Amino acid sequence: xxxxxxxxxRRVDDCASLLCVGLDPHISDLPEATAAAALDFSLRIVxxxxxxxAAFKPNAAFFEFxxxxxxxxxxxxxxxxxxxxxxxxxxIPVILDAKRGDIASTAEAYAKSAFERxxxxxxxxxxxxxxDSIEPFLxxxxxxxxxxCKTSNxxxxxxxxxxxxxxxxxxxxxxxxxxxYVHVAELARAWNTRDNIGLVVGATQPEALxxxxxxxxxxxxxxxxxxxxxGDLATALKAGLRKDGKGMLINVSxxxxxxxxxxKAAAALRDEIxxxxxxxxxxxxxxx
Amino acid sequence: xxxxxxxxxRRVDDCASLLCVGLDPHISDLPEATAAAALDFSLRIVxxxxxxxAAFKPNAAFFEFxxxxxxxxxxxxxxxxxxxxxxxxxxIPVILDAKRGDIASTAEAYAKSAFERxxxxxxxxxxxxxxDSIEPFLxxxxxxxxxxCKTSNxxxxxxxxxxxxxxxxxxxxxxxxxxxYVHVAELARAWNTRDNIGLVVGATQPEALxxxxxxxxxxxxxxxxxxxxxGDLATALKAGLRKDGKGMLINVSxxxxxxxxxxKAAAALRDEIxxxxxxxxxxxxxxx
Numbered sequence: 354x355x356x357x358x359x360x361x362x363r364r365v366d367d368c369a370s371l372l373c374v375g376l377d378p379h380i381s382d383l384p385e386a387t388a389a390a391a392l393d394f395s396l397r398i399v400x401x402x403x404x405x406x407a408a409f410k411p412n413a414a415f416f417e418f419x420x421x422x423x424x425x426x427x428x429x430x431x432x433x434x435x436x437x438x439x440x441x442x443x444x445i446p447v448i449l450d451a452k453r454g455d456i457a458s459t460a461e462a463y464a465k466s467a468f469e470r471x472x473x474x475x476x477x478x479x480x481x482x483x484x485d486s487i488e489p490f491l492x493x494x495x496x497x498x499x500x501x502c503k504t505s506n507x508x509x510x511x512x513x514x515x516x517x518x519x520x521x522x523x524x525x526x527x528x529x530x531x532x533x534y535v536h537v538a539e540l541a542r543a544w545n546t547r548d549n550i551g552l553v554v555g556a557t558q559p560e561a562l563x564x565x566x567x568x569x570x571x572x573x574x575x576x577x578x579x580x581x582x583x584g585d586l587a588t589a590l591k592a593g594l595r596k597d598g599k600g601m602l603i604n605v606s607x608x609x610x611x612x613x614x615x616x617k618a619a620a621a622l623r624d625e626i627x628x629x630x631x632x633x634x635x636x637x638x639x640x641x
Numbered sequence: 642x643x644x645x646x647x648x649x650x651r652r653v654d655d656c657a658s659l660l661c662v663g664l665d666p667h668i669s670d671l672p673e674a675t676a677a678a679a680l681d682f683s684l685r686i687v688x689x690x691x692x693x694x695a696a697f698k699p700n701a702a703f704f705e706f707x708x709x710x711x712x713x714x715x716x717x718x719x720x721x722x723x724x725x726x727x728x729x730x731x732x733i734p735v736i737l738d739a740k741r742g743d744i745a746s747t748a749e750a751y752a753k754s755a756f757e758r759x760x761x762x763x764x765x766x767x768x769x770x771x772x773d774s775i776e777p778f779l780x781x782x783x784x785x786x787x788x789x790c791k792t793s794n795x796x797x798x799x800x801x802x803x804x805x806x807x808x809x810x811x812x813x814x815x816x817x818x819x820x821x822y823v824h825v826a827e828l829a830r831a832w833n834t835r836d837n838i839g840l841v842v843g844a845t846q847p848e849a850l851x852x853x854x855x856x857x858x859x860x861x862x863x864x865x866x867x868x869x870x871x872g873d874l875a876t877a878l879k880a881g882l883r884k885d886g887k888g889m890l891i892n893v894s895x896x897x898x899x900x901x902x903x904x905k906a907a908a909a910l911r912d913e914i915x916x917x918x919x920x921x922x923x924x925x926x927x928x929x
Binding site: 380420421456470479484501504505507510518536 | 665667668702705706707710711713716741742743744745747748750751753754758767769770771773775789792794796798799800801804805806818821824825828
C-alpha cells in the first residue's frame with residue numbers, strides 16, 4: 354500500500370511544485386454568508402490552481418461555521434478535488450486543516466470523520482495530548498498526519514518557545530534542554546514508524562525552520578505564513594527544505610484567493626519556489 | 642451582563658451539584674450508526690439526568706463523525722437542553738467539548754460556530770497556539786473557555802509534564818521551572834481578565850490537581866477521568882476544590898450512559914460529591 358508521503362511525492366514530481374493551496378473561505382471574502390458561497394469560492398480556486406497545486410488544504414473552521422450545510426460543502430469540495438485530479442490525470446492530496454486533538458477513544462471518531470467520511474488524505478493535529486491522541490490517525494497507513502510544531506502566529510511563543518528539559522517528570526535542569534517545538538519535532542520523528550507523520554512549521558521564522566529541520570531531517574513540513582503573515586519565501590525554503598530539495602509544502606491561501614488572477618498568482622509562486630530550488634541545487638553542486 | 646461562571650455557579654447552587662454529564666454517543670453504544678441514534682442516545686441521558694446536572698458536555702467528535710446530519714443533531718441537542726432547562730426552571734450550561742485551537746482569524750470562525758451557530762455556553766480549547774488563538778473566544782464576555790491543562794489520558798505526560806523554564810526564549814535553566822501544565826494554568830490565570838477562563842484538569846492525578854489549584858486558586862476546573870479512567874472521586878475533589886467548596890465540575894460520561902438506570906447513577910454521583918464537600922466543610926470548621 355502506498356503511504357501518504359509517497360503519494361504526495363508523486364504529485365510533487367508530476368506538477369514540479371511544492372505549493373499547497375489553502376482553501377479558507379473567510380466570510381469576508383464571500384459574496385454572501387452561505388455554505389454554497391463558501392463552496393463556490395473554494396471550487397473556483399481549485400479549478401484555477403489545480404495545475405500547480407501539490408496539495409489542497411481546506412480549513413475545517415470555515416465550513417464548520419456554516420453548520421450542517423458547511424459540513425456538506427466540505428465533503429463536496431473534497432470530492433470535487435478528486436474529480437479535478439482525475440481530469441488532470443494526477444491525484445492531488447487533500448490535507449484537512451482541522452488541528453484536532455483528543456483522547457484516544459474520541460480521536461478515533463475524529464479520524465473516521467476526516468479520513469472515511471470526508472475522504473481527506475491527511476489532517477493537521479495538535480500534539481498537546483500526546484501520543485495516544487495521535488495514534489488513531491496513524492492507524493491509517495495510507496493517510497498522513499501533520500503535527501503542529503511551530504506555528505506562524507504571534508502567540509506561538511507562549512508555549513512552543515518555552516525551554517523544556519528533554520525527559521518528562523524531571524526538573525533537573527542540568528539535562529540538555531530545547532524549545533518545546535523542537536521537542537515536538539523529536540517526538541514526531543520517534544513516533545513516525547509508519548512514514549505517515551509530518552510537521553506544521555511556520556515559514557515566518559527561518560531559525561525555527563532550520564532547528565526543526567535539524568531535529569527531523571527526513572520529515573515533510575507544511576509551512577504556512579508566506580505573504581500576509583510576513584514570511585519570506587526564499588529564506589524559508591533555504592532554512593526548511595530537505596537535502597533532496599523537497600520535504601516542504603509552502604501553504605498559501607489569501608494571496609492566491611484574493612489575487613485578481615488566482616491562476617497566475619499560483620503559477621508565479623510555483624515558479625518562484627522552483628527558482629529557489631534550482632539556485633540551491635546549483636550552490637550544492639558548487640559546494641561539492 | 643452575566644458571565645459564564647456566574648451563570649454556572651447559579652446552576653450549581655440550584656441543583657446542589659458539581660456533576661457535569663458528558664454526552665458522548667460512541668458508535669459502540671448506539672443501536673445503529675446514525676446521527677438520529679446519537680441524538681436519541683444523548684436526549685435520553687439529558688432527560689434522565691437533568692435534575693442533577695450542573696452542566697452538560699457534548700463531545701463534538703461523536704457528532705462530527707456523522708457529517709452534516711451529526712452537526713444538525715448537535716444543534717438540536719443543544720436546543721433540547723435549553724428546553725429541558727426551561728421545564729426545570731433553571732438553565733443548565735452547555736460546554737461544547739471541541740478542543741479547538743487555531744490562529745486568530747480562523748479561531749474567530751470556530752468561536753462563531755460554537756457560540757452563535759450551535760448556541761453552546763462554553764467550549765474546551767487547546768492552548769498550544771497561545772494567547773491569540775484563545776482571544777476570539779474570550780471576546781464573548783458571557784461565554785466560557787476551558788483550556789486544556791492536564792488531561793486524563795496516558796499521553797498527557799508526553800508534553801504536559803515536561804519541565805519548562807518560566808520565561809520563553811531562554812534556555813537559562815537557573816530560572817525557576819514548573820511542569821508545562823502548571824505554566825498553562827499560570828498563563829490562563831493571567832489571561833483571565835474577564836472571568837471567562839476555566840481549565841481542563843483530569844481527575845486521575847490528584848497531585849497534578851493540587852498543583853494546578855495552587856497555581857490558579859480561583860479558576861473553575863472541568864475534570865474528567867473519574868470512573869473508567871481510574872480517578873477516585875473523593876481524592877480528586879479534596880485535591881481540586883476551591884476553598885469555597887466549588888470550582889470543580891466532575892465530568893462523567895460512560896458510567897452514567899452505560900448504567901442500567903442513568904438517573905440513579907447520576908443522582909448517586911451527585912450525592913457522593915455532596916458528601917465529600919460536607920466532610921471537607923466539617924474538617925475545615927474543625928481546623929479553625
